[in-house]
Amino acid sequence: xxxxxxxxxxxxDVYRLLLRHPPLTREGLAARSGLPAGExxxxxxxxxxxxxxxxxxxxxxxxxxARPDMAVELLATRWQERVTSxxxxxxxxxxxxxxxxxxxxxxxxxxxxxxxxxxxxxxxLQRAAATELLVLDRPPYAQEPAEPNHAELDLLARGVKVxxxxxxEALELPGAFETFGQMVAAGEEAxxxxxxxxxxxxxxxxxxxxPFSRDEREMVDSAFVIxxxxxxxxxxxxxxxxxxxAVPLPGTPEPAATAxxxxxxxxxxxxxxxxxxxxxxxxxxxxxxxxxxxxxSDLMQRLGARTRxxxxxKAAELWEGAGDAGDERG
Numbered sequence: 001x002x003x004x005x006x007x008x009x010x011x012x013d014v015y016r017l018l019l020r021h022p023p024l025t026r027e028g029l030a031a032r033s034g035l036p037a038g039e040x041x042x043x044x045x046x047x048x049x050x051x052x053x054x055x056x057x058x059x060x061x062x063x064x065x066a067r068p069d070m071a072v073e074l075l076a077t078r079w080q081e082r083v084t085s086x087x088x089x090x091x092x093x094x095x096x097x098x099x100x101x102x103x104x105x106x107x108x109x110x111x112x113x114x115x116x117x118x119x120x121x122x123x124x125l126q127r128a129a130a131t132e133l134l135v136l137d138r139p140p141y142a143q144e145p146a147e148p149n150h151a152e153l154d155l156l157a158r159g160v161k162v163x164x165x166x167x168x169e170a171l172e173l174p175g176a177f178e179t180f181g182q183m184v185a186a187g188e189e190a191x192x193x194x195x196x197x198x199x200x201x202x203x204x205x206x207x208x209x210x211p212f213s214r215d216e217r218e219m220v221d222s223a224f225v226i227x228x229x230x231x232x233x234x235x236x237x238x239x240x241x242x243x244x245x246a247v248p249l250p251g252t253p254e255p256a257a258t259a260x261x262x263x264x265x266x267x268x269x270x271x272x273x274x275x276x277x278x279x280x281x282x283x284x285x286x287x288x289x290x291x292x293x294x295x296x297s298d299l300m301q302r303l304g305a306r307t308r309x310x311x312x313x314k315a316a317e318l319w320e321g322a323g324d325a326g327d328e329r330g
Contacts, residue, residue: 005075007050010035014043015052018065025060050075108232110225111212118223122201122209126151129160129203134239136200138167149183156187163189165239165246167196172280191246192276200235208235265299268292 002012017033018024024032030040044063047053051074056062065071112118126133126149133155156162164183171180171192184190202208212222226232264285271281282292296308 002072002075005050005072005079007052007075008046011043011046011050011052014040015047015065018053018063019068023056023062023064025062029063050078108227108229110227112209112223112225113221115221118209118221121223121225123151125201125203125207125209126155128207129155131160131204133160133162134200134202134205134236135162135164136196136198136239136242137164137170138196138199139169139173149179152183152188153186156183161189162187163239163243164191165196165242166190166192168192168194168276168280171276191243191248193242193246196242197238200239202232202236202239205232205236208232210235265295268295268299 002015003009007015014029014033014035018029021032026037026040026044029044030037033040035043044053048055050071052066052071054064054066056064066074112121133152152162162183166180180190198210200208200210206228208224208226210224210226212224226235268281268285271285278289278292282289285292287295300306300308
């Protein structure tokens with residue numbers, strides 16, 4: 001379990017042995033582990049250096065395993081420090097390259113093949129983000145979309161800004177709304193656009209990953225990785241243009257049974273304006289499609305709108321005006 005932090009298998013075996021028993025002397029540990037004194041001494045030296053083993057005062061000296069939660073937290077912190085140091089070293093090495101070799105066209109684009117390779121690179125891209133992650137999200141997926149995105153949750157916890165643009169069909173998949181709500185509650189800024197042209201992820205405006213093919217059957221089987229340059233700048237600009245005209249969506253909504261009528265109407269029109277189908281909107285709001293259609297008809301009549309889109313625009317103006325008036329009173 002600790003191999004990811006560079007802990008050798010034999011070191012972890014000794015650590016687990018100490019976890020299962022009260023503090024032991026070196027002789028007691030040697031007897032239980034079956035390791036020669038010299039080899040055990042080397043293992044214990046490494047464990048002490050990693051903070052996995054503590055020496056208890058008294059005579060004879062006894063050895064105790066550090067609490068797993070605290071030990072792993074220390075290992076993770078040290079590993080992160082190493083990663084930060086390695087990145088700084090990479091930037092220093094890059095500066096040693098001749099200028100004409102830093103921006104060669106053949107170095108700006110990589111091609112990945114295979115779902116596993118793409119999923120792994122996307123995960124790497126997310127975890128490497130230091131300040132910002134931009135995502136255009138639409139099916140199909142190389143990973144299970146209903147599963148929580150732990151890499152993104154880690155980013156948000158570290159203060160990395162995440163903006164996600166979703167296609168309506170991405171939110172209609174089973175379990176998608178729950179996952180979507182979890183991400184928004186954790187701090188993601190999210191909007192929906194009815195016509196996303198492609199899938200895309202951009203980390204720190206320095207690296208992007210996007211599908212190689214427009215064919216949905218091949219979309220998750222090959223991908224481009226784009227590095228700093230004019231092409232990447234254009235992709236960032238594309239994201240910003242789509243973001244400006246997309247529909248903001250709230251996170252996990254209140255249960256329909258306790259929500260106010262105005263809140264429910266606002267949610268309803270917002271979700272419809274985002275391009276979601278009636279069935280998906282009704283499921284998200286916890287009402288039947290029949291009730292949804294009745295509420296939409298009532299709203300259109302009250303607002304004097306002939307279409308749902310027109311109703312959404314008029315309702316948005318009314319809600320915005322009410323919010324401004326409230327701000328002035330405050």
